[in-house]
Amino acid sequence: MNINIRKCHGSGNDFLLIDEISMPYTFSEEDRQNLSITLCDRNAELGADGILFVMKSDKADAKMRVFNADGSEASMCGNGLRCVGRYVCELLQKDEIRVETMKAILKVNKSDSIFNELPTYCVEISPVLFSLDALPMNLNQEQLVNEKIHELSDQLLFSAVAVPNPHLITFVDKEMMRTNTQRMISEYVNGPNQLFPDGVNVSFVHSVEKGVIYVRTFERGVGFTNACGTAMSASSLISCILSLNNYEEEIDVYNNGGKVRCVVHKSDQTYWIELIGNATYLYDAEIIMNNNQSSFEVSSTTHYKEEQIQYEQLETHAKEYVERILF
């Protein structure tokens, strides 16, 4: 089987995008799972945090399905949606589209550049659900906002929210950022455990100053990634609930792969978030899968060199900033 892929990233959270609109692939569910495990493997030639399958939709301009590197499917992916949004906008020659995702149809639009001339897209992150059943999280209460979970830590205060993929968020100081605590908690809640039967994305967040946070995420189905778009959106939301930031105002969110901007909207008790950031293409490749889908060869690649060079400037700026605030 020959497959064309486009390697792309949002804040260094990298994906292999496969276009099922223009190409007549007929993947089974098992194929999608196998492709994710084989192609995303960092020890093989491509490597990525996940695969974005772009498909036809009868309800929106396109449909996105997201598979993590371990072959599990996620209900949403904020950084991935920016990449899919750009791809579909260019395909349909539009500046604004709607994309069907597992649980919602979401708006994506081309936006003013976040840094120099970087291709920048704004995606809607919603619905926002605080009910623990939505994650799911097994705790004998309705919601969890800035509270201890004794099974995980006797010190940290956690918030749980689904956007609609599940997130566990804690605001910490610099010292805590430098410890192994996030890895230990993340591995526990993403292994066989009573609290999160389906696992959860775990973010440690440092509030730098009004309007600026730093977020590091251990992603369910992947491990530590450079950035997680839904996690940065959920963290911005919790920062507003905790009065560290303001609703309807821009929040700069630094991460290990760069920087995005979030705006948290609230009307009555309903929330939604705008996630604004780069959608960068790295290269196109044609790959040949072997028959049992456990290995592949790359037959040709074309690189988007200019975009990569441009992005490196934002990456350098973000790395220097993070180094300064944390160390």
Ligand SMILES: N[C@@H](CCC[C@H](N)C(=O)O)C(=O)O
């Ligand atoms: N990196 C993504 C989220 C991908 C899915 C996540 N690992 C999950 O299983 O929920 C993002 O940018 O939001």
